[in-house]
Amino acid sequence: MQVQRLKAIGLPLAIALLTVVYAFGVLNIRSQFDEGLVGPQFLPTVLVLLSLAMCAVIALRDIRKLDTSSEPAQQADADTRALQLRTAGLFVAIVAFIATFKPLGYAASTTAFSWVVLWLFSFGVGQPALRAAVAVAVSAAGYALFALAFGAHIPLGPEAF
Amino acid sequence: MDFANHLIVGVFQVLEPYNLAFLIGGFLIGTFFGSVPGLTSVLAVALLLPMTYSIDVVPALIMCASIFMAGMYSGSITAVTINIPGAPSSMMTALDGNKLMRKGHGANALGHAALGSMIGGTIGALLLIALMPMAAELTLLIRTTGKFALVMFALIVIVLVQREDVPKAVLTTVLGMMIATIGIDVMQPVPRFHYGTGTLVEGIDMMPVIIGVFALAELMVQMRTGGDGPSGEEMRRAARSMKRRDLVPKLAEVRQIGLWGYLKASLTGYGIGLLPGVGGSMAAFVAYADAKRSERPDDILGEGSRRGVAVSEAANNGMCGGAFVPMLMFGIPGDPTTAIVLGVLVINGIQPGAKLVETQADMIAPMFISLLFSAMFLIPLTLYLLGPLFIRIVSIPRGILYAGIAVMALMGSYVATISVFQMALAAIFGLFAYFLRRQGYPVVSLLLGFILGPDLELYLRRSLSLSDGDPTIFLTNMDSLFFIILSGIFIYLMGILPWLKKKKSLAQT
Numbered sequence: 001m002q003v004q005r006l007k008a009i010g011l012p013l014a015i016a017l018l019t020v021v022y023a024f025g026v027l028n029i030r031s032q033f034d035e036g037l038v039g040p041q042f043l044p045t046v047l048v049l050l051s052l053a054m055c056a057v058i059a060l061r062d063i064r065k066l067d068t069s070s071e072p073a074q075q076a077d078a079d080t081r082a083l084q085l086r087t088a089g090l091f092v093a094i095v096a097f098i099a100t101f102k103p104l105g106y107a108a109s110t111t112a113f114s115w116v117v118l119w120l121f122s123f124g125v126g127q128p129a130l131r132a133a134v135a136v137a138v139s140a141a142g143y144a145l146f147a148l149a150f151g152a153h154i155p156l157g158p159e160a161f
Numbered sequence: 162m163d164f165a166n167h168l169i170v171g172v173f174q175v176l177e178p179y180n181l182a183f184l185i186g187g188f189l190i191g192t193f194f195g196s197v198p199g200l201t202s203v204l205a206v207a208l209l210l211p212m213t214y215s216i217d218v219v220p221a222l223i224m225c226a227s228i229f230m231a232g233m234y235s236g237s238i239t240a241v242t243i244n245i246p247g248a249p250s251s252m253m254t255a256l257d258g259n260k261l262m263r264k265g266h267g268a269n270a271l272g273h274a275a276l277g278s279m280i281g282g283t284i285g286a287l288l289l290i291a292l293m294p295m296a297a298e299l300t301l302l303i304r305t306t307g308k309f310a311l312v313m314f315a316l317i318v319i320v321l322v323q324r325e326d327v328p329k330a331v332l333t334t335v336l337g338m339m340i341a342t343i344g345i346d347v348m349q350p351v352p353r354f355h356y357g358t359g360t361l362v363e364g365i366d367m368m369p370v371i372i373g374v375f376a377l378a379e380l381m382v383q384m385r386t387g388g389d390g391p392s393g394e395e396m397r398r399a400a401r402s403m404k405r406r407d408l409v410p411k412l413a414e415v416r417q418i419g420l421w422g423y424l425k426a427s428l429t430g431y432g433i434g435l436l437p438g439v440g441g442s443m444a445a446f447v448a449y450a451d452a453k454r455s456e457r458p459d460d461i462l463g464e465g466s467r468r469g470v471a472v473s474e475a476a477n478n479g480m481c482g483g484a485f486v487p488m489l490m491f492g493i494p495g496d497p498t499t500a501i502v503l504g505v506l507v508i509n510g511i512q513p514g515a516k517l518v519e520t521q522a523d524m525i526a527p528m529f530i531s532l533l534f535s536a537m538f539l540i541p542l543t544l545y546l547l548g549p550l551f552i553r554i555v556s557i558p559r560g561i562l563y564a565g566i567a568v569m570a571l572m573g574s575y576v577a578t579i580s581v582f583q584m585a586l587a588a589i590f591g592l593f594a595y596f597l598r599r600q601g602y603p604v605v606s607l608l609l610g611f612i613l614g615p616d617l618e619l620y621l622r623r624s625l626s627l628s629d630g631d632p633t634i635f636l637t638n639m640d641s642l643f644f645i646i647l648s649g650i651f652i653y654l655m656g657i658l659p660w661l662k663k664k665k666s667l668a669q670t
Contacts, residue, residue, distance in 0.1 A: 011596055011597070011600050011602075012332075014596075015332065015336065019339075022339055022354065025353065025354040025356060029346075029351065029353050030351060031349060031351065032349045032350065032351055033349065035348070035349075035622060035625075035626060036625070036630040037630065038621060038622055038625045038630065039349075039622075040346040040348070040349055040351055040353060042621075042622075043338070043342065043614075043617070043618045043621070044339070044342050044353070044354075047335050047338055047339050047342070050331065050332075050335045051332060051335045051336065051339065054328050054329075054331050054332040054335065055332065057328045058328050058329060058332065061328070083384065083385050083386070084385065086384050086385075087381050087384045087385045087595075090380060090381055090384050091381065091588070091591075091592055091595075094377065094567070094571065094588050094591070095588060097571060098571070098581060098584045098585050098588060101575070101581055101584070102581055106572075110568055110572070113567070113568065113571075114564045114567070114568060117560070117563060117564040117567050118560045118561070118564050120384060121384070121559050121560035121563050121564070122560065123558055123559070123560020123561060123564075124560070134560075134561055134564070135564070138561070138564045138565050138568055139568065141565065142565075142568040142569065142572055145212075145569070146212075146572055146573075146576050150212050150215040150216065150576075151215050152214075152215055152576035153576075153579065154572070154576070
């Protein structure tokens with residue numbers, strides 16, 4: 001039950017924390033001239049109050065829902081857990097792609113990233129050559145679209161930055 | 162040159178081979194994205210947004226309009242064939258369309274969906290074209306105080322539309338507005354929320370927000386749901402059962418639906434399109450509910466009614482024309498796709514407003530023509546020529562599809578500004594939007610809050626500086642008073658009244 005409660009209020013709590021960080025930013029706004037009450041700080045202050053109020057409403061409502069619910073807590077089965085892990089893996093792959101884009105350049109980072117996404121979506125299971133070929137094709141298609149068709153500068157290797 | 166002349170020139174511009182390629186290409190892309198469950202035309206326009214940096218504004222807008230129209234129509238393909246709406250706006254189509262499919266009239270249902278879309282889309286586009294000069298005149302009557310009240314009204318509608326969870330809609334709208342306040346203040350040259358970093362002084366661009374919220378978050382959602390889609394065999398079977406000649410609706414069936422049936426649904430769709438943030442799903446739902454009220458014993462909606470398919474599709478495509486009006490006149494998007502089209506306009510230095518029709522009609526007229534041509538010609542042509550092929554295409558392996566989308570999304574956010582920082586921002590927004598979506602928060606409100614937040618603040622502060630800080634200016638000016646009253650009516654009709662009804666029915670049980 002405690003875990004479920006935490007899950008229910010986790011997101012509103014995280015948003016409330018972000019709002020507090022944002023609220024510190026409100027304190028640092030310095031006006032260049034006086035506009036009265038409704039200056040550069042006014043709307044952000046209203047937004048902070050609204051955000052905190054809504055976070056509280058949502059969190060309290062979700063906790064109350066849990067308390068009144070007669071349904072037993074559902075445990076994630078193995079398949080769901082695997083999908084959750086894959087989703088986390090996808091985000092890690094995105095972060096890794098962004099981190100390696102400059103050091104490796106487009107060709108290597110995009111091909112590797114495509115390969116990982118294909119693997120995460122279970123494409124080419126037991127056919128590594130096919131998966132690799134499709135990863136190269138996706139990367140090449142991306143280059144053709146952005147660099148050749150639309151004339152954008154795509155650094156193929158690290159030296160091209 | 163007056164607007165009518167710009168429209169004539171627009172026709173010739175659209176027919177130029179280069180622009181025509183964007184029109185047809187956009188329509189095919191939109192059809193593909195609209196028909197694949199999980200992908201939407203919003204995603205297609207979001208992915209193509211970075212490319213608008215490297216092409217002219219006219220072909221970019223032509224392409225956006227055709228994607229919009231195609232995406233709205235093509236959700237009906239899988240809605241009818243396998244009961245999985247390709248786009249949320251085709252949910253109502255699935256109710257009757259798939260029943261017809263099971264009775265062996267799948268091709269006929271697709272034909273009615275296309276005809277409904279064609280009529281709705283055409284009426285919506287014609288109304289947009291015909292009423293645009295008048296809308297521009299009306300816009301001139303709305304001054305700063307009225308603009309504030311109008312933006313406020315838009316935000317209220319955006320929140321109220323999420324009937325299931327208004328607090329969550331308020332929160333995501335507020336979050337979007339908070340993101341928009343980062344950077345230089347709207348009235349004074351002072352930076353806000355930069356926390357000592359130079360990059361945040363410039364503010365947050367629309368691009369990473371759109372790519373993150375609509376593309377990367379979608380990938381994560383698809384991954385979590387296992388990327389479920391129709392099986393290849395299921396789609397091949399559906400394609401085999403289609404005969405091209407059955408795709409053309411019979412005249413007797415069209416007569417049974419009636420001219421008024423098509424017209425009413427199209428006008429409903431157009432009217433709903435005028436409301437900010439409402440979108441095609443609501444248009445289809447309202448038109449369907451209206452048709453249900455007048456159903457005949459021999460034509461029960463929900464039991465495989467051709468009328469159900471036709472009105473749903475006429476309404477959601479009719480919405481396309483309506484959604485452009487508030488976006489072009491006030492910068493208030495009618496739905497997520499027009500929100501991104503607004504991004505294309507802003508990127509190219511086109512400011513929404515009454516002057517748009519006077520000074521930049523040469524740029525928007527081809528977009529209107531594209532919307533009209535897409536509805537009039539491309540919907541029926543695509544269905545007749547490529548219908549069975551599209552049914553097969555949507556069974557493309559998910560891995561290839563999502564790998565391509567991931568590369569396009571991330572590279573798109575890079576090429577727009579040649580900045581790895583933008584990619585990182587897109588990833589952060591993507592993760593944030595993923596968690597929001599998992600918990601049932603409406604992320605469209607986040608984007609609309611992000612777009613409308615700066616306008617709300619600007620008009621509020623300008624109004625109060627004009628009145629020396631006196632807030633009664635909003636009540637003494639007719640334009641703002643009108644929108645305040647309208648907001649009150651909407652709050653009553655969409656917020657208080659349903660709540661009272663719910664309370665009453667709970668008390669009765």
